[in-house]
Amino acid sequence: MARARISDVAAAAGVSVTTVSLVMNDVESRISEETRTRVREAARAIGYAPSSVARGLRTQQTRTVGLISDQIATTPFAGDMLAGAQDAARENGYLVFLIDTGGDSAIEADAIRALTAQQVDALIYACMWHQVVPAPAGLPAGAVFLDCRPENGGYRSVVPDDRAGGAAAVRELVAAGHRRIAYIDTDDTPIASNLRHEGYLEVLAEHGIPVDPALHVQGETTARGGRAAFEQLLELPEEQRPTAIFCFNDRMAAGVYIAAHRRGLDIPRDLSIVGYDDQQLVAAEQDPPLTTIALPHYDMGRWAMEVALGVRAEGDEDATHLMECPVIRRDSVGPPPAQVAKPNRRRASHTERPPEAATDR
Amino acid sequence: MARARISDVAAAAGVSVTTVSLVMNDVESRISEETRTRVREAARAIGYAPSSVARGLRTQQTRTVGLISDQIATTPFAGDMLAGAQDAARENGYLVFLIDTGGDSAIEADAIRALTAQQVDALIYACMWHQVVPAPAGLPAGAVFLDCRPENGGYRSVVPDDRAGGAAAVRELVAAGHRRIAYIDTDDTPIASNLRHEGYLEVLAEHGIPVDPALHVQGETTARGGRAAFEQLLELPEEQRPTAIFCFNDRMAAGVYIAAHRRGLDIPRDLSIVGYDDQQLVAAEQDPPLTTIALPHYDMGRWAMEVALGVRAEGDEDATHLMECPVIRRDSVGPPPAQVAKPNRRRASHTERPPEAATDR
DNA sequence: TTGAAAGCGCTAACAC
DNA sequence: GTGTTAGCGCTTTCAA
Numbered sequence: 001m002a003r004a005r006i007s008d009v010a011a012a013a014g015v016s017v018t019t020v021s022l023v024m025n026d027v028e029s030r031i032s033e034e035t036r037t038r039v040r041e042a043a044r045a046i047g048y049a050p051s052s053v054a055r056g057l058r059t060q061q062t063r064t065v066g067l068i069s070d071q072i073a074t075t076p077f078a079g080d081m082l083a084g085a086q087d088a089a090r091e092n093g094y095l096v097f098l099i100d101t102g103g104d105s106a107i108e109a110d111a112i113r114a115l116t117a118q119q120v121d122a123l124i125y126a127c128m129w130h131q132v133v134p135a136p137a138g139l140p141a142g143a144v145f146l147d148c149r150p151e152n153g154g155y156r157s158v159v160p161d162d163r164a165g166g167a168a169a170v171r172e173l174v175a176a177g178h179r180r181i182a183y184i185d186t187d188d189t190p191i192a193s194n195l196r197h198e199g200y201l202e203v204l205a206e207h208g209i210p211v212d213p214a215l216h217v218q219g220e221t222t223a224r225g226g227r228a229a230f231e232q233l234l235e236l237p238e239e240q241r242p243t244a245i246f247c248f249n250d251r252m253a254a255g256v257y258i259a260a261h262r263r264g265l266d267i268p269r270d271l272s273i274v275g276y277d278d279q280q281l282v283a284a285e286q287d288p289p290l291t292t293i294a295l296p297h298y299d300m301g302r303w304a305m306e307v308a309l310g311v312r313a314e315g316d317e318d319a320t321h322l323m324e325c326p327v328i329r330r331d332s333v334g335p336p337p338a339q340v341a342k343p344n345r346r347r348a349s350h351t352e353r354p355p356e357a358a359t360d361r
Numbered sequence: 362m363a364r365a366r367i368s369d370v371a372a373a374a375g376v377s378v379t380t381v382s383l384v385m386n387d388v389e390s391r392i393s394e395e396t397r398t399r400v401r402e403a404a405r406a407i408g409y410a411p412s413s414v415a416r417g418l419r420t421q422q423t424r425t426v427g428l429i430s431d432q433i434a435t436t437p438f439a440g441d442m443l444a445g446a447q448d449a450a451r452e453n454g455y456l457v458f459l460i461d462t463g464g465d466s467a468i469e470a471d472a473i474r475a476l477t478a479q480q481v482d483a484l485i486y487a488c489m490w491h492q493v494v495p496a497p498a499g500l501p502a503g504a505v506f507l508d509c510r511p512e513n514g515g516y517r518s519v520v521p522d523d524r525a526g527g528a529a530a531v532r533e534l535v536a537a538g539h540r541r542i543a544y545i546d547t548d549d550t551p552i553a554s555n556l557r558h559e560g561y562l563e564v565l566a567e568h569g570i571p572v573d574p575a576l577h578v579q580g581e582t583t584a585r586g587g588r589a590a591f592e593q594l595l596e597l598p599e600e601q602r603p604t605a606i607f608c609f610n611d612r613m614a615a616g617v618y619i620a621a622h623r624r625g626l627d628i629p630r631d632l633s634i635v636g637y638d639d640q641q642l643v644a645a646e647q648d649p650p651l652t653t654i655a656l657p658h659y660d661m662g663r664w665a666m667e668v669a670l671g672v673r674a675e676g677d678e679d680a681t682h683l684m685e686c687p688v689i690r691r692d693s694v695g696p697p698p699a700q701v702a703k704p705n706r707r708r709a710s711h712t713e714r715p716p717e718a719a720t721d722r
Numbered sequence: 723t724t725g726a727a728a729g730c731g732c733t734a735a736c737a738c
Numbered sequence: 739g740t741g742t743t744a745g746c747g748c749t750t751t752c753a754a
Contacts, residue, residue: 003480005747016725021749030723052478053417054747057730062414064479073459074444076437076641083435086461090468095475098434098459100447107451114456117413118425119364223646251642258648261622280437281612282642285584287619366731377741382733391739415731418746 004048013042024050056119065089065096065308066115069126070103072147076281077128081146084301085124092309094121105136112138122308126301130159130192146304147297149320156307156314158300158321162192165293165325166199166246169274172291172327173244174207176272177335182215182242184229184252189221193248196276200246215242219252226252227259234263243272243336250275250282250292253332257286268334278328288331296323365409374403385411417480426450426457426669427476430487431464433508437642438489442507445662446485453670455482466497473499483669487662491520491553507665508658510681517675519664519682523553526654526686527560527607530635533652533688534605535568537633538696543576543603545590545613550582554609557637561607576603580613587613588620595624604633604697611636611643611653614693618647629695639689649692657684 006024010017015035022031023039042048056062067085072078082098089096097115101107115123116138125139126146135150145157173181183200186193197216204211217232219225226247233242247253253275257267265271267288275283278294300323306312314321367385371378376396383392384400403409417423428446433439443459450457458481460472476484477499486500487507496511506518534542544561547554558577565572578593580586587608594603608614614636618628626632628649636644639655661684667673675682 003747006749007747017748018725018727018750019723022724025749032723035723049474049478051418051480051747052475053414053423053480054730055749056414057412057418057732057746058748058750060730073434074440074447076440079435079437079440082459083461083463086435086459090460090471095458095460095479097456098443098447099451099456100444102444110451113410114413117410118456119412119414223648227648251646254646258622261619279642281640285612285615287584287588364731367733368731378732379734379741379743380739383740386733393739396739412731415746416733418730418748419732419734421746 003051004046006048006050008046009039009043009048012046013039015039060119061121062119063094064118064120065094065122065124065305066111066118066120067096067098067124067126068108068111068115069098069100069146070128071100072126072128073098073100074102075128077279078147078295078297080297081126081301081304084298084303085126085146085305086301088302088305088309088311092306092311094309108136109138112136112140116140122305122310124304124308125155126304129189130162131189132191142308144304144308147300153318156317156319156321158303158307158323160192160295160300160325161322162195162325163199163202164322165276166196167203168199168325168327169196169246169276169293170200170203172274172329172333173246173272174203174209176244176333178242178244178272179209179336180212180215180240180242180244181209182217182233182245184226184233184245184247184256185216185218186221186225186248186252187218196246196248212240214240219255221249221252223251223255223258226255228255230256230259234259244333245271245273247273247275250277250279250290253290253292254282254286257290268332270337272333272336274333276325283328284330286332291330291332292328293325294328295325299323364412365407367409367411369407370400370404370409373407374400376400421480423480423482424455425479425481426455426483426485426666427472427479427481428457428459428485428487429469429472429476430459430461430507431489432461433487433489434459434461435463436489438640439508439656439658441658442487442662442665445659445664446487446507446666447662449663449666449670449672453672455670469497470499473497473501477501483666483671485665485669486516487665490550491523492550493552503669505665505669508661514679517668517678517680517682519661519668519684521553521656521661521686522683523556523686524560524563525683526637527557528564529560529686529688530557530607530637530654531561531564533635533690533694534607534633535564535570537605537694539603539605539633540570540697541573541576541601541603541605542570543578543594543606545587545594545606545608545617546577546579547582547586547609547613548579557607557609573601575601580616582610582613584612584616584619587616589616591617591620595620605694606632606634608634608636611638611640611651614651614653615643615647618651629693631698633694633697635694637686644689645691647693652691652693653689654686655689657686660684 006017009020099111123143127148132149132151149157217229219229275290275292278292283290283292370381462468484504488509492509494509510518578590580590636651636653639653644651644653
């Protein structure tokens with residue numbers, strides 16, 4: 001059977017289409033309660049549902065949003081951003097068109113065209129990880145950047161506060177008593193890695209811990225890369241080795257776990273580790289479960305959608321919103337290995353690790 | 362500036378709207394080449410793009426597809442299905458509305474209503490893993506089930522061939538010389554786990570390998586669950602222990618790795634392992650990389666979209682398509698440990714484990 | 723409290 | 739080869 005139209009309902013209820021429209025849209029005013037119920041029943045009886053297409057044409061509002069991403073929907077990294085965005089869209093009665101471009105700019109341009117032709121009411125441009133990107137040509141004003149920033153501004157955006165996150169990670173380690181803290185870094189993703197590194201340096205400075213360049217190593221952002229970087233650290237003379245490691249991400253931390261376990265090192269007894277991302281299937285599945293810094297994907301997705309929809313008032317048309325990365329405490333952080341075993345291990349202990357360090361938690 | 366309309370282009374080019382429409386839609390017939398280019402230029406000059414909404418209303422075809430899923434977009438499990446579906450949609454000029462319901466049936470019902478109101482041309486109903494589900498009320502005929510089957514039929518569907526996949530996994534192990542092969546199973550996901558188990562039994566039977574119930578253990582589908590199940594296996598008398606393990610999924614296999622490494626067991630020298638899923642961030646990141654059976658997510662997604670769009674002819678309106686799960690050979694399978702080391706390792710085999718046991722399963 | 727009618731932007735049947 | 743026009747299904751102004 002063909003779709004029921006508003007005129008069918010009108011005929012069935014013995015009223016005009018105007019009345020049906022008024023009833024279906026819950027326009028307060030006029031219309032007696034009796035007519036109301038008559039219309040509603042007729043509608044239900046013939047299974048009528050208004051056509052969003054016709055309504056969209058008439059009102060020039062489609063209650064539809066476009067979400068263009070490089071790959072968030074199809075990779076395991078940042079799906080929660082979608083969840084946040086979707087939830088916000090649904091709560092406000094919007095449907096979302098999702099287009100993963102795979103990073104292909106031709107597809108991206110087509111996507112913008114197609115979404116514009118669809119007259120979406122809002123547009124979100126999302127990346128799978130924090131980066132600074134050129135704003136694609138033709139991107140409508142009012143679009144919101146999610147997990148990325150337009151390099152020349154002009155749009156609102158939301159990204160994780162990686163600097164504060166890096167600081168929080170290191171603070172966690174310092175609070176446990178560590179002073180020799182390595183940072184296993186990467187150069188694959190410059191923005192995030194630089195910011196986290198800044199946070200690392202900031203906390204060392206805060207506590208008067210000298211920076212040892214030998215404790216800053218790099219690798220690719222995989223378990224293999226983390227493992228290789230860790231092995232580099234193990235080549236240091238024993239007293240120079242770290243007692244704790246802050247890893248750029250959880251995958252790299254997983255590599256450290258593998259190497260540590262193979263050498264019989266116990267986590268956290270012999271080595272404390274903090275990761276980053278709180279990545280599903282990685283962080284919590286380690287043994288012991290990994291303490292890490294969570295990327296606020298869900299909240300960023302929700303923020304972006306609410307701002308794009310105009311549901312959340314954000315003063316500035318051209319500002320970057322930094323979202324906090326919470327510490328997820330699990331079991332990979334403990335105090336440094338007891339040093340009584342190596343009484344003569346270093347210089348005067350007050351320079352090495354002031355007892356006060358234990359108290360600043 | 363407001364959106365340009367077709368009449369603006371017509372005026373600018375000094376032709377009628379019909380002509381513009383014909384040109385924009387590349388309708389061969391009539392229209393001189395000269396007029397054509399004039400129209401095209403006018404359109405480009407004023408930045409005209411046809412409104413999909415108006416076109417949708419007029420033609421009653423929106424070139425839009427709905428994809429309702431439980432959680433595939435927001436979890437790290439099956440994102441490739443989306444990639445396959447999206448690619449197929451894009452290639453055919455369709456845009457996709459994505460709705461993750463989180464498994465909430467009220468949201469699901471709303472989603473079906475909203476998508477119907479949007480007059481989507483096709484609908485895909487997808488699950489994050491292979492299961493049999495009741496078809497939601499109101500689901501339009503012609504919808505396609507992706508990675509799930511409607512319990513009472515009535516719709517086309519595509520699911521992985523888990524039975525053949527299970528068989529392939531075990532065959533891999535048998536080919537390497539193993540005879541004592543355990544199956545670390547789960548009861549969390551009945552359909553897939555039963556099917557894979559059937560494949561396991563099938564191959565044992567094929568090779569006349571007796572079935573040992575002690576080698577069939579269960580756990581939850583996490584690294585922790587896999588680890589616990591493996592430890593149960595290690596409690597068996599030495600000569601009864603498996604030399605190879607087929608794990609229900611890669612996460613459980615990861616748990617086996619952890620326990621094995623902690624005990625100093627080398628993979629694959631002391632123990633061979635085959636997983637299932639070829640899960641990103643899990644399978645390939647193990648050390649050594651895990652041999653596993655891939656779930657054909659991308660191809661299933663593409664299949665579902667093509668069938669839903671009517672681009673791929675599928676005879677039966679009510680059939681389940683089984684998609685092959687390829688073996689991904691990596692480095693976790695090797696020959697069983699040499700048995701010369703324990704010449705008297707088992708007693709008379711017929712008392713220890715009567716061959717008839719193979720038949721009573 | 724209700725209805726008639728215009729018109730959103732487009733396509734396509736039909737006329738020229 | 740090109741133009742006129744009806745109408746897709748709805749909302750909304752205006753009149754009654």
